[in-house]
Amino acid sequence: MLAATAVSQSAADPLSGLVLRDVPEPTPRPGWSRVRVVASSLNMHDLWTLRGVGHPPERLPIVLGCDASGYDDHGNEVIVHPVLGDPDAGHGDETLDPNRALLSERHDGSFAEYLVVPTRNLVPKPQWLSFDEAACLPVAWTTAYRMLFTQARIRAGDRVLVQGAGGGVASAAIRLAVAAGAVVYTTSRSEAKRVEALSWGVRAALPTGERLPERVDVVIETVGEATWSHSLKSLRPGGSVVIAGATSGANPPADLGRIFYLQQRVLGSTGGTRAELVSMLRMLDATGVRPVIDRTLPLAEIHKGFQLMIDGELTGKLVIHPSATRQ
The missing domain is CATH 3.90.180.10 (Medium-chain alcohol dehydrogenases, catalytic domain)
Known part of the structure; x- marks a missing residue:
């Protein structure tokens, strides 16, 4: 074969x-x-x-x-x-x-x-x-599902920033978070990808690094060094950054002062379980998201x-x- x-x-x-x-x-x-x-x-x-x-x-x-x-x-x-x-x-x-x-x-x-x-x-x-x-679904979508619902435990009305709109995990996170009733923001260097993300239901799609209209409860981070500082600055006190990748580099400045003073949470996430894949299929059935x-x-x-x-x-x-x- x-x-x-x-x-x-x-x-x-x-x-x-x-x-x-x-x-x-x-x-x-x-x-x-x-x-x-x-x-x-x-x-x-x-x-x-x-x-x-x-x-x-x-x-x-x-x-x-x-x-x-x-x-x-x-x-x-x-x-x-x-x-x-x-x-x-x-x-x-x-x-x-x-x-x-x-x-x-x-x-x-x-x-x-x-x-x-x-x-x-x-x-x-x-x-x-x-x-x-x-x-x-098995890698990108289950990764996004775990980040949002197992690690960040988002709820309807939460504000969520997804960095890097075009990626497989990022596009999945946007679609799933919107379906769950979250207010979603996203960033991309590409105008075409920002326009596409608007059609998925995000509230705003901004150039990478641009200030958001409000601080968010959760940041979905798969980009790494290029967006890390922006992710922390976009996060409210007590909010969570969930990391499942670092395509632009894995050694950003830690900015520990911001993290401890604002009591921000940094959560790692890798893949997903079989049970999470099954749960996500139930969500796709219920919402029509594909x-x-x-x-x-x-x-x-x-x-x-x-x-x-x-x-x-x-x-x-x-x-x-x-x-x-x-x-």
Whole structure:
């Protein structure tokens, strides 16, 4: 079967290590299931792997891809929960298991016609959700859901700032927060992305770093160094910044004086649990909210997809179709 595989890593030229090649179809071991992948989607995690960030070179080669929707061997339509971990080891939360791994970190991922995962990681795909929409959810949307509702515990009427409107997690956070009745602000360097965000229901979409009309209760932060100071200045006393990424750099000035004097909270968040994915599906059913899909590409054009991500040309998610035959 054809698969997009990371064979080497380079911070300067990450796509030089991305190879399309034939690999054997995987065989599930006891307790695992095989999935025929109908749709997957790109995540920054895939790009970090190619850049050598957080992924040891001794784990190469490995098939990339963290998201998947498709059919199990019994013909059931499924979504793959991408966190492979033991809930018991994480006090009921597999994202807290010290030995957890995201799909494509220790096990081949979803940029292939087939993959295998623990059977526990399969979630039934609702009929009202397309395969393309379902493939957007496991990483970006579940990450955003956990940030908003598990970590920040937002409620209707809360003021929320989402930094970097165009990203997969950011676009998900905007859509989910608006659906929950929050007043949402967002920022972006791109005027086109700000205009797009207005159509999602934000109260205001501002250039990056511009002062907000009011201070917010919660900041959803995935950008890092470029927006960190603005995030803290935009936050009310006692408010929370929830961090799930740092695409512009992971070492911003701490500004500890502001944090302790205004009693601001800084909360880390990584991925989401299977239970959170299921809860989010119930929310999407109730609200009608669906993922923002920028475009779809066949697996053969995955290099183009990565380049669009590198260039910041995507708004929402880019979906990959690993098989030439789709149902």
